[in-house]
Amino acid sequence: MQIQDYHNSIFKKFKNLLRQSIYPFIGSILILVIILWWKYFLNLQNDYFIYQYKAIFRIPLFSGFLTIGSFMLSFKAFTVLRLHEDVYKSPEYQERWVKRAMDFSLKPITYLDPLARLTDTFFLAIFFSLMAAFLQVTLGLIPKLWLVCFCVWAALFSGCLVLRSLYVLRQNLVEWQKLLSKKYADELEAKISQLKEEIAKKESECLKAANRD
Numbered sequence: 001m002q003i004q005d006y007h008n009s010i011f012k013k014f015k016n017l018l019r020q021s022i023y024p025f026i027g028s029i030l031i032l033v034i035i036l037w038w039k040y041f042l043n044l045q046n047d048y049f050i051y052q053y054k055a056i057f058r059i060p061l062f063s064g065f066l067t068i069g070s071f072m073l074s075f076k077a078f079t080v081l082r083l084h085e086d087v088y089k090s091p092e093y094q095e096r097w098v099k100r101a102m103d104f105s106l107k108p109i110t111y112l113d114p115l116a117r118l119t120d121t122f123f124l125a126i127f128f129s130l131m132a133a134f135l136q137v138t139l140g141l142i143p144k145l146w147l148v149c150f151c152v153w154a155a156l157f158s159g160c161l162v163l164r165s166l167y168v169l170r171q172n173l174v175e176w177q178k179l180l181s182k183k184y185a186d187e188l189e190a191k192i193s194q195l196k197e198e199i200a201k202k203e204s205e206c207l208k209a210a211n212r213d
Contacts, residue, residue, distance in 0.1 A: 023160075065129040065158055072122060
């Protein structure tokens with residue numbers, strides 16, 4: 001039973017990763033097709049295309065994706081931990097999730113589904129960014145058109161995954177902002193009510209003192 005549950009969890013994790021990568025994959029393929037169409041439209045020779053890749057793009061792609069992957073690797077743990085503590089452990093989020101769970105017209109989600117989606121997209125972006133950087137200094141050295149196209153596609157796919165992770169991060173930050181706004185609004189409303197009570201109390205005391213006089 002435990003082995004079956006473990007296999008089910010692995011399959012579910014793989015399914016979630018595949019779901020997060022499908023749109024970046026399609027986008028990277030479309031961009032690569034446009035690049036190849038541009039190459040054949042301008043009647044560029046394969047040797048010239050390979051030379052331009054090696055002379056202009058290979059080293060910047062290597063250093064760029066190595067930097068992006070390293071930065072996101074250090075940024076991921078801090079971001080996920082902060083969001084988990086400040087958003088998904090808050091009573092406000094728990095209340096909103098319970099209301100959503102009771103609404104059967106909406107698609108059911110697990111309690112930490114938005115955070116899990118962010119973790120998956122960050123993992124994919126980090127892994128493929130480092131992989132794209134590695135490919136530029138390995139397969140990118142071989143003067144073959146199809147290998148150059150593969151290295152370019154890897155960079156495009158990684159870039160689309162980074163954009164996807166930023167989009168999912170923005171969704172979580174918007175959720176964080178909503179909870180903070182509600183929290184501060186409730187605190188301000190409580191302070192305003194307290195001030196009104198104090199003002200009303202002082203006014204009543206002043207009226208009583210005036211009546212005595």
